[in-house]
Amino acid sequence: MHKTSVNAGSAPKAVGGYAQAVHVTDAREFLFISGQIPVAADNDVPTDFAAQAQQCWANVMAQLRAAGMGAEDLIKVTIFLADRKYALENRQARQAALGGNEVALTVIITGIFDTAWLLEIEAVAAR
Secondary structure: OEEEEEOOOOOOOOOOOOEEEEEEEEOOOEEEEEEOOOOOOOOOOOOOOOHHHHHHHHHHHHHHOOOOOOHHHHHEEEEEOOOOOHHEEEEEEEHHHHHHOOEEEEEEEEEOOOOOOOOEEEEEEEO
């Protein structure tokens, strides 16, 4: 598979380490990851945003590993935030989790299923 970040010069530039689009060719496999919540396998839910974001990303990475994939295979991520006040912490957590891997990204401010959860992350991977 070949993956290329696309950032059209006639559209606004992406700010914050993501791509406006990701062009994928010759992919053989796709993995659609349901919304991963900030709950550990032992049902623990951290109380602060940074720890919840780390747990959500750990859960995303666990699903990738279970399919024999890694963060480098991610092509699209959607993050649901309970409040826009978490925007900067969210960006920092995403960049820490993905390193230099640019994905197509959408962040939505919304009510989340459980009021204890401050975010949820869904993703698509391909290779």
